[in-house]
Amino acid sequence: MSVLVYIDHSDGHIKKSSFEALSYGAAVAKQLGLPAEALLLGTVTDDLSALGKYGVATIQQVNNDSLNHLDAQVQTKVIAEAVQSTGATIVVFSHNQTGKALAPRVAASLKAGLVTGAVALPDTSSGFVVKKSVFSGKAFANVNITSPVKVISLNPNSYKTVAGDDKPASVNLLNIAVEDSRVKVTAVNKVKGEVPLTEADIVVSGGRGLKGPENWGIVEDLAHALHAATACSRPVADSHWRPHHEHVGQTGIQIAPNLYIAIGISGAIQHLAGVNRSKHIVVINKDPEAPFFKAADYGIVGDAFDVVPKLTEEIKKIRQ
Amino acid sequence: MKILVCISKTPDTTSKIAFKDNNTKFEEAGVQWIINPYDEWYSLVRAIELKEKDPSVIIHLVTVGTADAEPVIRKALALGGDEAIRINATSDDSFYVGSQIAEIAKQGGYDLIFTGKETIDYNGSAIGGIIAELLDVPYVSLATKFDLNGDVATVTREIDGGEEVAEIKLPLVVSCAKGVAEQRIPNMRGIMAARTKPLKAVEPAAVDALTTIASYELPPAKAGVKLIPADNVAELVRLLHEEAKVI
Incomplete structure (x- = not known):
């Protein structure tokens, strides 16, 4: 019995959401008195033994x-x-694009009860x-998993990364045959040099109140000063002022950063859902009646351009 | 070409979310039920567009729900689709629901199965993946574009910080997100036609649920917004730095 955490990576680097998943998996393991291990499919250039600081002793790698x-x-x-060869009973993913593709399939394959979008450690009382x-x-729903094997995917930014002492993890190579893919990838378009929206700690977002794409400079300047990602509301993406991958809301991307700054967005219920x-x-x-103020922690009633x-x-000034 | 479109009934986006029976059940009183928007706007409409291009395409809708799900299924049939199957069961366990649909899919021999990217009530984003695994076919999650050329699909999907385009031979399961199609309004002809389209109720297969919902809770109420005068932006920065400690 053990907890196995899936490590998500791209371009040779482990994603930030995986550090959260590792910290979460290690805490679940500690709670149940089980060992915590990580599973890496493929190869990365990052130092794997350094993952020990998140509380996993072994990295299983294919x-x-x-x-x-x-x-x-x-x-x-x-x-x-x-999972079978390591005897894992709890498998942890991040609830990001990769986790959404994998966790349900893995759960079905293992006949494991599945909770996607977890926001807290399990209550095992x-x-x-x-x-x-x-x-x-x-x-929130409190979901009881009744099957012997369990699959959990963790909402990004819901569980704080816990880095403990630098005890290096050992890497164990698993010899597992890999089938040929039936999916032929013909193009990958990645936005270069920007903080990915789902991984950003701070997000600066603009709405229709900015009047046009030519005015986005002030949003980008603020995002730059904060090392933040930029986002937008649905009407902005629909009017092609900004690319669709920046659209946050019910139909766009759902995010949970530490700080979300909404500029010129009224705060429709569909936007709030994201x-x-x-x-x-x-x-x-500038509209004191904007519904978004009801969902906000801090607000300024004023002209965005000012x-x-x-x-x-x-x-x-404060960052200097 | 046979397409199966998975339909779920969900509370309207603007519904008041409340719970009853000691917070173990969703309070349905006064709730307006709709087709899960992602099932309707993206997957169902895209299936209809494929049929408009090639009339030989057959579209079946499937839902897991008791008889009270029928008005929502009829609404979906008003948009399009040839017939609907209702699996007479109710469950909040994704493995149970996915297994029921996979069973229907096996019997019907579908080339393509569409789901929405998630439902707006359970936010599971799980059913498509479960169906694909049980059928052992490829799965494209969070598709933003879908095209078909013979029996090869060209699908664009969201990945972290971008998108990926791939070609996949059918059969295939796809979860559809924004971009796959545009929302449509049913017309009178569609609404009339939907009344007589076959809607078959079938009993569920014997499957054990692997999860149960123990209880629900609402998030703690926000303390209320702190308004800062527009001429004192420095105060906002101070609060974010010293009080919220986020910058």
């Missing part, structure tokens, strides 16, 4: 380069075999109850 690309069908077979976000962030799990929300809007450049200046 070092076949063809696994660097995600094919959920192929990877599920490898993960299921790794009676059963195995995992709290997850439901109703698009408007409530951002209401943010730890702190700042709203800047307030935002000043805010950028003040941030620069």
